[in-house]
Amino acid sequence: MKVLVVGGGGREHALVRKLSQSPRVKQIFCAPGNAGIAADATCINIKAEDINGLLEFARKEQIDLTVVGPEAPLTEGIVDIFREAGLKIFGPTARAAAIEGSKVLSKEIMRKHGIPTARYSSFNEPAGAYEYIKEIGVPCVVKADGLAAGKGVIVAYDEETARAAVREIMENKAFGRAGEQIIIEEFLQGEEVSILAFTDGKTIVPMVPSQDHKQVFDGDQGPNTGGMGAYAPAPVCTPEIYQYSLENILKPTVEAMAKEGRPYQGVLYAGLMVTAEGPKVLEYNARFGDPETQPVLMLLETDLVEIIEAIIENRLEQLEIKWKNRAAVCVILASGGYPGSYEKGKIITGLDDVPEDVVVFHAGTARKDDQIVTSGGRVLGVAAESEDIAGAIEKAYAAVRKIGFEGMHYRKDIGRKAIS
Structure with missing residues (x-):
């Protein structure tokens, strides 16, 4: 079988490896x-x-299966185009x-179908947004409607920051067309968990729950x-929260999408906040998350090709998916400078010194x-597995200390919440 993986980041490296x-x-x-x-696959420029370029390549090379990593080609219709050409594609x-491509659409679907999420309102001009900030109070969350590479969400702890976020997105066009509409929603208190799930549109199989660390500095700053x-796994997602999320969020979402004429097949990512009232949806992604995919796929025992084919052929219920108990x-x-501007071309040292089990x-x-x-x-994702989170943290950070490049920075508290 010849496989094409679309994308060029850490998630795609994890997919290629699996x-x-x-x-x-x-x-x-x-x-x-x-x-x-490039060490594990033939890289194509x-x-x-570039959906047409990818289609032409897949036809010429007689690719048997295409797996799409990033959100942009999915929202642009790569799956529809490949299918019309008679090519097998996953996503x-x-x-x-569009459940990821438009936050306004996803919130409307949640509201209509009773899926738990934060109270919100959407705006296509700044004046109404400024009024709503006064009404909802702070802290609140300002979100660009469209795709913004994970950076279109601003948590505002005071009114001035909230207004500045609206101004930056809507007036200064910080995210271009992605900010033509915005959402302002209530701030949810709790701990985040990411539940990615395989689905063929009928059967839903959640993966091992994970936790991402969105803010750039230690202590979520x-x-x-x-x-x-x-x-992964994230202990905040207890068996009870896992079951609640499956029955009240994941299943209703897939059912809602079918009712809305948007049948969903692929990986559905639910970013949840575990609040005192139970889990609520922060956002959906229409694909494997990044960096959650890296640790999650390390724990997957079942052949990923078998899972993908079962989804494409609508027979996921016939497959038992197994995970390591690690x-x-x-x-x-x-x-240096990320998520703001940064320089490229810095030489990376120490990669050959990383132990083989990392x-x-x-x-x-x-x-x-x-x-x-x-x-x-x-730049890099240094990943380790062990019997428990503490062991995996120790192994990962020991390897991190062997790597260097000018300006390199990283959080020193990844996984600490799981221990505390």
Whole structure:
């Protein structure tokens, strides 16, 4: 089997690594890939958003299965286009992926179908937004409607910050067209958990619950990023919370999407806040999360190709998905200045010194001459598994200390909540 993975970050490296473990996979291509992925797959210089270029390549190479990592090509309809061309592809259609592509749409679906989420209102002009900030009070959360690479969410603890967020998104166009509409919602108090689930549109199989660390600094301080690290399983997701989330959030969401004429097939990611009143949805993603995928897939025992084919063929209920009874932690190493502006091309040292039982997922890397250099905000994900979270944390950070590049920064508290 020939497989094409679309994307070039840490999530895609994790997907390539897992797919390469399948005895059915003969060759993997990744577009565009990165310096680390190049060790496990043939990297193709086609951007993830270049759907026509990807289609042409898949036809020419007679690709048997395409797996899509990032959200942009999904919301742009890559799945619809490949299917129309008779090619096998994994992910939701454009109409289904809109649950991530538009926060306004996702909130409207939740409200209509009684799925627990924060109180909110949406706006397409700033004046009404400023009024609502006074009404809802602070802290509150300001969100750009469209895709903003995980950075379009601002938690405002005072009115001035909330108003500045509206101004930045709607007037200064910080996220371009993604900010033409915004949502302002109540601030939910609690602890976050990410539950990713496989679904063929009927059967829903949740993965091991994980926890991302969105803010750039220790102790959940500073601006939001695409994610500074993750671990699984997340003990905040007790068996009771897991079951509640399955029955009251995941199942109703998939059913709602079918009723709305947006049948959902692929990976559904529910970002939840575990509040005193129970779990509530913060956001949906229409694909594997990044960096949650890195530790979660390390714990997956079942062949990922078997799961993907069962989903595409609407027979997920016939498959038993098995997980290791272990824990995994992934620490993100970021460029100096991230999530703001940062320099690229910094030489990365120490990769060869990392122990064999630790996996370094490449996110923003490139090869320059004979060296691996930085080429993105999130550069590497250092991931380790162990019998428990404490052991995985220790292994991951011991490996982190062996790696270096100019300006490198990372959080020192990934997974600590699981222990405390």
